[in-house]
Amino acid sequence: MGRYEDTVPLQGGICKGNYDQGSHTSDTEPFEWEPRPKPINKWLVMAAGIALVVLLLMLIATMHHEDRLSDREDHFHRSILSLPWDASPADIQPNDFWAIHDLLLVGYSAPFMKRGSAGAAEAAEGAMDVLRLLKELHPYKPCRDELAKMPEVVSTNEKASIIEASLISWSCLPAKFEADHFSNKPFLPSALSNEEEAREARNPRIRDRSLLGVCADSDWDRGCSLWASLHSMALRADALGLNALFYRAVMPVLIGGVTMCGGCTLHLLSLHRPIIDAAIFEDLAPLYCANAQCAAAKRHAEEISPCIGRVSMECQQYQPEIADILAFRAYARAVFDDVSQPITHFFVALHNMVTSSIAKDAGGRKHHLYCVKEVLYSLPLNLIEGTGVDRISILKASNASVVGRGIPGLDPHQRLLECDNNP
Numbered sequence: 466m467g468r469y470e471d472t473v474p475l476q477g478g479i480c481k482g483n484y485d486q487g488s489h490t491s492d493t494e495p496f497e498w499e500p501r502p503k504p505i506n507k508w509l510v511m512a513a514g515i516a517l518v519v520l521l522l523m524l525i526a527t528m529h530h531e532d533r534l535s536d537r538e539d540h541f542h543r544s545i546l547s548l549p550w551d552a553s554p555a556d557i558q559p560n561d562f563w564a565i566h567d568l569l570l571v572g573y574s575a576p577f578m579k580r581g582s583a584g585a586a587e588a589a590e591g592a593m594d595v596l597r598l599l600k601e602l603h604p605y606k607p608c609r610d611e612l613a614k615m616p617e618v619v620s621t622n623e624k625a626s627i628i629e630a631s632l633i634s635w636s637c638l639p640a641k642f643e644a645d646h647f648s649n650k651p652f653l654p655s656a657l658s659n660e661e662e663a664r665e666a667r668n669p670r671i672r673d674r675s676l677l678g679v680c681a682d683s684d685w686d687r688g689c690s691l692w693a694s695l696h697s698m699a700l701r702a703d704a705l706g707l708n709a710l711f712y713r714a715v716m717p718v719l720i721g722g723v724t725m726c727g728g729c730t731l732h733l734l735s736l737h738r739p740i741i742d743a744a745i746f747e748d749l750a751p752l753y754c755a756n757a758q759c760a761a762a763k764r765h766a767e768e769i770s771p772c773i774g775r776v777s778m779e780c781q782q783y784q785p786e787i788a789d790i791l792a793f794r795a796y797a798r799a800v801f802d803d804v805s806q807p808i809t810h811f812f813v814a815l816h817n818m819v820t821s822s823i824a825k826d827a828g829g830r831k832h833h834l835y836c837v838k839e840v841l842y843s844l845p846l847n848l849i850e851g852t853g854v855d856r857i858s859i860l861k862a863s864n865a866s867v868v869g870r871g872i873p874g875l876d877p878h879q880r881l882l883e884c885d886n887n888p
Contacts, residue, residue, distance in 0.1 A: 553679070553843055554679070554693075554696060554835075554839075554840050554843035554844045555843040555844075555845075556678050556679035557604075557678055557679045557693045557696075557697065557844070557845065558677065558678025558679070559604075559605045559638050559639055560638050560639055560640045560642075560676045560677055560678065561677055561678050561679055561680045561689070561690055561693040561694075562603070562604055562605055562608075562634075562638060562690065562693065562694045562697070563634075563635060563638060563640075563642050563671070563690050564686070564687050564690030564691045564694060565599070565603065565608075565634045565690075565694050566631045566632075566634040566635050566642070566651075566652075567631075567651075567652055567687060567690075567691070567723060568592070568595060568691065568694065568715075568718060568723060569592055569595060569596055569599075569627050569630055569631040569634065570627060570628070570631040570652055570653075570654065570656075570657070571652050571663075571666075571722075571723045571725065572588060572589075572591065572592035572595065572718035572721060572723040573588070573589050573592040573593070573624070573627045573657070574589075574652075574656065574657050574663060575588035575589060575721035575722060576660075576663055576664075576721070576722040576725055576750070577720075577721060577722025577727065577730055577749060577750055577752055578721050578722065578748050578749065578750055579748050579749070579750045580750075582748035583744060583745075583748060584720075584721065584744075584745045584748030584749070585721065585748065587717045587721075587745075588717045588718055588720065588721025588722075589623075589721075590717065591713075591714050591715065591716070591717030591718040591721070592627060592718050593618065593623055593626075593627070594710070594713070594714035595711075595714045595715060595718060596618060596626060596627060596630050597618060598698075598702075598707060598710060598711055598714060599612050599630065599634075600612045600613045600615075601701070601705055601707060602698045602701045602702055602705070602707065602711060603634075603698070604694065604697035604698060604701065604845075604848055605637065605638065606847075607637050608633070608634060608637035608638065611633050611636075611637045612630060612633055612634075612637075615629060615630060615633070624657070628654045628657075631654070632654075640676045642671075646671055646672060646673070646676075647669045647670060647671055647672065648670050648671075648672045649666075649668055649669045649670045650662075650665050650666050650669060651666055651669040652666040652669065653666070664753065666725075667725040667753065667754075667755040668685070668686075668687065668725070668755040668756050669686060669687060670686050671686055679693055680693065684756070685755070685756055687724065687725070687755070688724060688726070688729075691723070691724065692816060695715065695812050696809070696812050696813070696816075696840060696844065697844060697845075697848055698711065699711065699807075699808040699809045699811070699812045700809050700841070700844050700848050700849060700859070701848050701849060701852070702808050702809075703807045703808055703809050703854075703859045703862065704848075704849040704852035704853075704854040704859065705852055705854075708804070708806070708807055708808040709804035709806075709808075711808055712800065712801075712808050712811065716737070719733055720733060720734065720737070720741065720745065722752070724755070725753075725755050726754060726755045726756070726759040726762065727752025727753050727754050727759060727763060728752075728754060728759040728760060728761065728762025728763030728764070728765075728766060729759060729762050729819065730752060731752070731762065731763065731766040731770075732762055732765075732766055732818075732819055732822060733819075734746070735766065735770060735773070735790060736790060736793050736794065736797065736815070736818060737794070737797050738794060739794050739795075739797070739798050740797055740798055740801045762819075762822070765822055768783070769783050769786060769787065769790075772787060773787055773790060773791075785880060786822065788871065789818065789821075789871065789872075789873070789880075789881070790818075792870065792871030792872055793814065793815075793818055793871075793872060795871075796811075796814065796869060796871075796872050796875075797811075805862070806862075807859055807862040809837065809840065809841060809859060810837050810862075810869065810874075810875060813835050813836075813837045813840050813874045813875075814837075814869070814872045814873065814874050814875055816834075816835065816874075817834045817835060817872075817873040817874045817881065817882065818873065820833075820834060821834060821873065821881055834873055834874065834881060834882045835874055835882075836874055836882065836884035836885070836886055837860065837874055837875060837884065837886050838860060838884065838885070838886040838887075838888075839884075841856045841859060841860055842856060857888045860886060860888055861888060
């Protein structure tokens with residue numbers, strides 16, 4: 466992004482003034498960050514004390530059954546994760562790429578940026594750059610062929626081009642997706658000029674689960690599809706030498722709110738704080754949530770953000786995770802500065818960072834974290850056929866012992882995941 470620059474870590478919050486952890490209780494309502502003081506009520510204090518005793522008794526009882534989850538609990542833990550428990554990149558099928566449609570259309574709309582702001586314009590420009598790259602990077606060859614037939618994109622027809630390419634990104638897949646394929650309302654071109662309609666499309670869901678591969682058992686269709694698509698396109702980008710262009714195109718789109726998950730966007734902003742222009746934070750619009758995963762991410766961001774760069778007793782429990790965040794920030798800076806860094810490695814690391822924090826929010830079992838080698842060797846081989854590049858050369862492209870130090874999926878001695886990424 467052309468407006469990136471170094472800044473110091475946040476002290477006391479990621480987007481101070483734009484978020485509120487006060488009265489909003491719905492997972493889908495906008496929230497702000499600045500906490501609001503409330504008067505102390507003695508009866509409330511007494512009730513809180515009783516609740517604490519009950520909670521401790523429940524905790525003691527639960528300790529003897531910690532390895533057993535009821536069906537209801539298991540459904541909850543699955544619902545906060547974008548991928549099913551045993552998901553593997555090897556299970557990705559072409560229909561799992563349906564959210565490339567949203568990468569273009571939602572990305573162009575920048576739902577979490579103020580209308581007319583520089584941040585919104587930058588996200589829209591990023592979506593246009595993604596469109597131009599899709600003719601080479603779309604993971605499914607029939608889609609690349611269809612996108613290649615589009616006329617050259619010029620400044621006078623950007624919106625029309627985004628709409629056309631998004632529709633092609635549905636119709637070119639084996640399922641030939643249309644709006645009727647979704648039980649929850651998808652993001653349609655009319656939502657570009659209608660914020661209420663856009664918000665209604667925050668969590669689309671495909672009716673026929675048999676159409677999907679790795680995402681068939683996911684409870685967050687857009688999140689799962691975006692991850693499957695980004696990992697697959699990243700591999701092609703590395704093979705074709707388009708890694709730096711893809712990274713710089715897709716980051717503004719993610720920051721602009723393409724997930725339509727406010728909590729996830731907070732995590733993303735925190736992880737990339739050193740390379741995001743401080744003015745971007747002023748351009749943020751009120752955020753909202755799409756599902757339980759978003760609410761979990763929001764809560765965790767509210768808890769940990771004031772502790773980044775601060776040493777205190779109440780922050781002690783977060784120190785290992787804060788160390789991971791600071792290590793990732795240094796890694797993101799290295800990826801941004803060094804155009805030779807493989808983007809496959811970056812998205813594996815980002816997936817692990819986000820997944821580990823969200824799983825912790827739920828109080829449930831750790832979700833599957835991935836080593837770069839596992840992802841590289843699981844993604845379909847046809848993604849890089851004809852490029853003249855093999856997986857081993859991509860695996861070797863990053864010196865993980867230096868650039869990826871402290872990063873889950875890259876560092877062989879990272880606390881969350883030890884990886885042997887040797888070919």
